[in-house]
Amino acid sequence: MLQHSSLDRVFHALADPTRRAMVERLVTGPASVSELAAPFKVSLSAIGQQVQLLEECGLVRTAKVGRVRTVELQPDVLDAAERWFQKHRARWERRMDRLGALLEEPDEDETPPPRRKS
Amino acid sequence: MLQHSSLDRVFHALADPTRRAMVERLVTGPASVSELAAPFKVSLSAIGQQVQLLEECGLVRTAKVGRVRTVELQPDVLDAAERWFQKHRARWERRMDRLGALLEEPDEDETPPPRRKS
Numbered sequence: 001m002l003q004h005s006s007l008d009r010v011f012h013a014l015a016d017p018t019r020r021a022m023v024e025r026l027v028t029g030p031a032s033v034s035e036l037a038a039p040f041k042v043s044l045s046a047i048g049q050q051v052q053l054l055e056e057c058g059l060v061r062t063a064k065v066g067r068v069r070t071v072e073l074q075p076d077v078l079d080a081a082e083r084w085f086q087k088h089r090a091r092w093e094r095r096m097d098r099l100g101a102l103l104e105e106p107d108e109d110e111t112p113p114p115r116r117k118s
Numbered sequence: 119m120l121q122h123s124s125l126d127r128v129f130h131a132l133a134d135p136t137r138r139a140m141v142e143r144l145v146t147g148p149a150s151v152s153e154l155a156a157p158f159k160v161s162l163s164a165i166g167q168q169v170q171l172l173e174e175c176g177l178v179r180t181a182k183v184g185r186v187r188t189v190e191l192q193p194d195v196l197d198a199a200e201r202w203f204q205k206h207r208a209r210w211e212r213r214m215d216r217l218g219a220l221l222e223e224p225d226e227d228e229t230p231p232p233r234r235k236s
Contacts, residue, residue, distance in 0.1 A: 008133050015129035020202075027206045028213060075210050078203060084138075085200035088145045092193050095146060 009057035010081045018042070019050050023059060026073035033062075033069045127175035128199045136160070137168050141177060144191035151180075151187045 013019050022036050037047040051071055054060040058077040062069050131137050140154050155165035169189055172178040176195040180187050 005135075007138070008135055011129045011133035011138075014202075015126050015133055017123075017126055020125070020129075024206060027209045073210070075207070078207065078210075082200065082203035082207065084132075085196060085203065088142060089193070089196065089200065091145045092191070092196075 006058065006077075007081060007084060010059060010077060013054055013057045013059055014081070016050070018047075019054060022047075022050060022054065022071075023073065023078070026060060026071060030070050030072040033071060036071060124176065124195075125199060125202060128177060128195060131172055131175045131177055132199070134168070136165075137172060140165075140168060140172065140189075141191065141196070144178060144189060148188050148190040151189060154189060 014023070018040060021039070025031060025036060025039075033044065033048055033051055036051065037044050040047065051060065051062060051069075054071075055062055058074055060071050061074055062071050064070075132141070136158060139157070143149060143154060143157075151162065151166055151169055154169065155162050158165065169178065169180060169187075172189075173180055176192055178189050179192055180189050182188075
């Protein structure tokens with residue numbers, strides 16, 4: 001599970017549609033910064049800043065070979081953020097199950113459970 | 119699936135530790151604004167603003183009865199945000215499966231597959 005402050009940064013990173021689109025692209029495999037920039041009408045340096053933010057929160061790793069910086073997704077960090085949802089959905093579902101069971105119980109004040117003859 | 123702009127707002131809402139803690143509390147059931155504020159060393163009006171932000175992005179619904187405002191989680195919106203992760207994890211896993219299958223294939227240049235005698 002990610003630390004609280006790391007979750008802050010990951011959710012902040014994913015709150016931006018450009019950065020989310022970059023992550024969606026990287027799910028299909030590593031890409032150069034230029035390849036990541038191609039679909040967007042913003043400067044290469046603006047995309048470089050978004051890559052840096054993604055790298056700072058651990059969502060991607062980059063490596064420079066010659067003049068080309070390649071960006072690679074770190075799926076563990078994405079998984080950790082997903083687990084935040086899974087954990088709380090599980091708690092919610094248990095609560096709903098308990099409520100459901102409670103509603104199915106006969107109301108003891110009005111209809112006492114039938115006693116078996118001994 | 120949530121619209122892109124809605125996902126922006128939901129992830130932005132969840133990027134704040136106080137708001138995330140409020141959502142975690144609401145997973146266990148509805149709460150008044152005062153109850154939500156109790157664990158935090160901030161003013162009731164600051165918590166009210168956080169509740170408003172959560173309400174604007176659809177994560178919670180509030181209802182006022184008399185002087186008490188009750189806050190209730192809207193799990194559908196949480197589910198929709200979780201699906202963003204599920205969808206992209208599924209794509210990532212398919213990619214890994216394909217890569218794995220590729221690595222298991224015999225290298226045709228070096229070791230041609232053995233022919234069966236006819």
